[in-house]
Amino acid sequence: MQSHQILKEHIAKTIALTDDQFDYFFSHFKSQSFKKGQAIIASGDTVEREYFVLDGCLKSFYINDDQKMFILQFAMPTWWTSDYNALYSGVKATINVDCVTNAEVLYISNSDREKLCKEIHEVEHFFRWRTNRGYVASQKRLLSFMNNDAKHRYEELLAQYPALYNMVPKHLIAAYLGVSRETLSRLYNP
Amino acid sequence: MQSHQILKEHIAKTIALTDDQFDYFFSHFKSQSFKKGQAIIASGDTVEREYFVLDGCLKSFYINDDQKMFILQFAMPTWWTSDYNALYSGVKATINVDCVTNAEVLYISNSDREKLCKEIHEVEHFFRWRTNRGYVASQKRLLSFMNNDAKHRYEELLAQYPALYNMVPKHLIAAYLGVSRETLSRLYNP
DNA sequence: CTTAGATTGTGATGTAGGTCACGTAAGTTC
DNA sequence: GAACTTACGTGACCTACATCACAATCTAAG
Incomplete structure (x- = not known):
């Protein structure tokens, strides 16, 4: 499927644009290919763009002072991602x-x-609703962090994205759940 | 200060409305007083409104199956609050x-x-930016949860809202930090 | 084929923070 | 001002998870 069509169908779920309006909207996007492992935004960068995934899987993550990685989000097709704090506020990327x-x-x-x-x-209106949904999702995840143990969060994640299980290495799933890879390994190999 | 003026100044930080436009905007709001401890939204309610705090302090929180409370947000003057998932999606309140x-x-x-x-x-535009900021704040809090221990989060909270320390009981601060009140007590009485 | 780097499992041990139990002080209510 | 309730501290013990260490696969590049 054409990128034009993928974005069009995605947008159409929230708002109604005429074909001309959508073509104009679409003309502001550019497409780009990346290889597995390639960086799109690195901590310290000036962030000028946000990304809409057509195919493949991205991750947005934070690296702390001990070089430990925490994954904020896996971005699958039709998901948007960026370092939004940096993008909106003009500060350097931390994500x-x-x-x-x-x-x-x-x-x-x-x-x-x-x-x-x-x-x-x-x-x-579209971008307001996109962020509304993101905000609600982020609050849900925060609650899950406070309320549930690692095993519960792991099952929640697999229920939400079954595809992830065979798509990404386990240490990345651990970094999303906020547990060590050893603990994750023990969760499903008791 | 009049509620009209408080909201007007708050809005003016993000967008420019004419006086007539603002008066029209304002005419859709109603004011209400609540007593300490009074409920505004209870789990199971149908949520039809969102709230803008003029004075005092609200909290939004989740109660889990073990009757344990987790505080999502303290809402101080000029903050907005509601159960946004329920409000936006029309489902019953869980918050x-x-x-x-x-x-x-x-x-x-x-x-x-x-x-x-x-x-x-x-x-x-105003509401898009309000949610944008909320989304970024929520992601920051999530990262802090994954990255920092309770003591660090406690100091972060006090740095951000010094007023809270003498305003709300410690067990509510504990419920915001996601630790037991005993652990919080031991953090600052070592 | 071979070597180097990822990826995953698993034991041993350490620790932050939870839970339970109890005591004290300070408001509130009648 | 007695009777309750709420807030807060603190000791004893328990648990989920981290960290360190090592082994076993698997994968990809030369």
């Missing part, structure tokens, strides 16, 4: 984004998104 | 909101907010 698998993405610059939001009211 | 102190709030219905967002492009 990294790279490729778990080979990946195809569309990207749009922060300024083009803002321009489109201003020009087309419906587009602003 | 509770009540008053840590006596409180004055403004509230607006979900349908009036959506109507205003449609009628006034700038208003939609």
